[in-house]
Amino acid sequence: xxxxxxxxxxxxxxxxxxxxxxxxxxxxxxxxxxxxxxxxxxxxxxxxxxxxxxxxxxxxxxxxxxxxxxxxxxxxxxxxxxxxxxxxxxxxxxxxxxxxxxxxxxxxxxxx
Amino acid sequence: xxxxxxxxxxxxxxxxxxxxxxxxxxxxxxxxxxxxxxxxxxxxxxxxxxxxxxxxxxxxxxxxxxxxxxxxxxxxxxxxxxxxxxxxxxxxxxxxxxxxxxxxxxxxxxxxxxxx
Numbered sequence: 001x002x003x004x005x006x007x008x009x010x011x012x013x014x015x016x017x018x019x020x021x022x023x024x025x026x027x028x029x030x031x032x033x034x035x036x037x038x039x040x041x042x043x044x045x046x047x048x049x050x051x052x053x054x055x056x057x058x059x060x061x062x063x064x065x066x067x068x069x070x071x072x073x074x075x076x077x078x079x080x081x082x083x084x085x086x087x088x089x090x091x092x093x094x095x096x097x098x099x100x101x102x103x104x105x106x107x108x109x110x111x112x
Numbered sequence: 113x114x115x116x117x118x119x120x121x122x123x124x125x126x127x128x129x130x131x132x133x134x135x136x137x138x139x140x141x142x143x144x145x146x147x148x149x150x151x152x153x154x155x156x157x158x159x160x161x162x163x164x165x166x167x168x169x170x171x172x173x174x175x176x177x178x179x180x181x182x183x184x185x186x187x188x189x190x191x192x193x194x195x196x197x198x199x200x201x202x203x204x205x206x207x208x209x210x211x212x213x214x215x216x217x218x219x220x221x222x223x224x225x226x227x228x
Contacts, residue, residue, distance in 0.1 A: 009152075032215040043116075043203055043219030044155065089154050093215045099145060099168065100217055102154030 012109045019080045021106045023073040023090035030092040034100065035064060035075045039086045047075070047088075077108075085110045114138060116220035118204050124226045125194055132190045133223040137206030144187050145217060146179055147203040148172065155203055161187060194227045201225075 013019045025033070031052035036044035050057045050064045050073075057064050063076040073090050087107045091100040117136040125131050137144045142163050147155035158177070159169045163184040173179075176194075181187040191198055201224050205217035 034213075034216060036219075041221075043205075043221050044217075045219070046213075046216055049213055049216060091154075095215075097209070097215075099157040099160055100215060101157065102147075104152070104154050 009104070010107045010109065012111055013080050015080060015082060015110050015112050017080055019075075019077040019084070019108055021075040021077075021088050021108065023075075023103055025071050025073060025090070025092050025103075027092060027094075027101070028071065029094050030101075031095060032093050033064070033066065033073055034091045035062075035073075036089045036091060036102075037084075037086045038089065038105070044089060080108075080110050082110045082112055084108060116204055116206055116218055118202075118220040118223050120223060121221060122224045122226075124228065126228050127194060127196060129194055130190065130192045131194060131225060132188055133202050133204075133225075134186060134188050135204030135220060136186045137204070138208075138218055139185075141206035141208045141218070142184070143207045143209065144181055145205040145207070146187070146189050147205065149201040149203055149222070150199075158189075191225070194225075196227045199225055199227045 034049040035047040037047050038044045048059045048062050048064050050066050061078045065074045087105040089102050089105045091102045093100045119134045145160040146158040149155045157170050158173050159179050161181040164181050176192045179189045201222040203222045205219045207217050
């Protein structure tokens with residue numbers, strides 16, 4: 001069935017470098033996407049969202065890029081810090097009215 | 113703390129026993145969701161409520177699972193005759209369709225179930 005997935009299960013970056021986490025989605029009807037961060041033993045926390053009428057959205061140190069042509073979503077974290085170490089999930093739904101569908105996640109490890 | 117609250121945080125039980133988890137959502141949120149998460153996987157949708165009405169159930173929700181939200185506030189998720197495969201983190205989330213980010217879910221810390 002259609003689902004949200006990720007290209008890489010793990011990513012290690014040096015502290016201070018930029019991180020890029022990728023996500024592929026297959027439901028062309030999805031029009032709302034969210035990136036969540038999950039630290040060990042905690043529930044997922046919202047990072048940033050983007051609607052399908054946008055290509056890029058920026059937050060504090062984070063940027064989400066959406067390429068609808070190839071159904072690809074990415075999360076860029078600038079100047080990665082040790083506190084960014086966590087598992088990152090992308091999630092999708094349709095018009096905010098359907099339950100969010102999550103991908104498998106990418107574990108980001110920041111090397112000090 | 114006005115976030116989503118889940119109890120208990122951890123539950124260890126023997127196979128065949130029944131367990132119940134409780135979720136208290138953010139008070140002004142009318143939608144409440146249950147997800148299940150196993151190690152290394154993303155959360156998987158189980159069911160959701162709008163006020164007291166259960167609007168959707170996943171095929172993952174077998175007949176041993178039942179969820180209720182009797183007064184449109186807190187919710188319970190009961191698992192009967194637990195099996196080892198039920199071991200997972202059970203996450204509750206709430207949302208408000210009138211918020212600026214209508215699809216955003218606010219998650220609790222989860223209830224971890226271990227079935228021996």
